[in-house]
Amino acid sequence: MKSLPEWTDLRFFLELARSGTLSGASRRLEVEHTTVARRIDRLEQQLGATLFDRSREGYELTEMGHAVLPHAESMEAAVLAAQDQLSDTEVAVRGVVRLGVPEVLGVRVITPLLARFLQEQPDLSVDLLVQPRFANLANREADLGVTLDPPSTGRY
Known part of the structure; x- marks a missing residue:
């Protein structure tokens, strides 16, 4: 062998x-x-x-x-x-995440869910960037972006 x-x-x-x-x-x-x-x-x-x-x-x-x-x-x-x-085994989740989301989705859907999620993850901080347009991830406007439609340009 x-x-x-x-x-x-x-x-x-x-x-x-x-x-x-x-x-x-x-x-x-x-x-x-x-x-x-x-x-x-x-x-x-x-x-x-x-x-x-x-x-x-x-x-x-x-x-x-x-x-x-x-x-x-x-x-x-x-x-x-x-x-x-x-x-x-639980993985520690900590740090700051900047989340870019469309206005209505951010206010009506994400915000209510985010409050409960952050109570379960006290070492995590989420900066919610509610915007009328897609956050530019390449320019580091946000760490994560949520869209209702797939991006038409770029590598995302």
């Missing part, structure tokens, strides 16, 4: 082991079936072992594939646990 396998390759391995077909794994992973095949080939090359028996009916784990499976599942469980822990 020349290098350690990538976690993403092991994800492809797990999905193929679970679905039994390239098309099933590709649907679950939202990639082309050729990508799944390429990732499995790379993983097998890195591990120096055949992980699947290929047939017309699909893919079936070999003895080595069965040996790798619990390790890949453990890695998946660790990644999911980390993701759960991180999603429970």
Whole structure:
């Protein structure tokens, strides 16, 4: 084994082991079936072992594939646990944001929602720039801009 396998390759391995077909794994992973095949080939090359028996009916784990499976599942469980822990951790939101908005939208919609939002985020300050035109972000008139229509010029 020349290098350690990538976690993403092991994800492809797990999905193929679970679905039994390239098309099933590709649907679950939202990639082309050729990508799944390429990732499995790379993983097998890195591990120096055949992980699947290929047939017309699909893919079936070999003895080595069965040996790798619990390790890949453990890695998946660790990644999911980390993701759960991180999603429970609150990210501190602080600083000043200048928000440019059209007049009616700013007064009737944004302002009532902003009051409650700022109570939940006491370290954040929002300068609401209520304007009859789009705030020029390139000239740093605002940090964020809300429009009712998409801009017709510029890179926005």
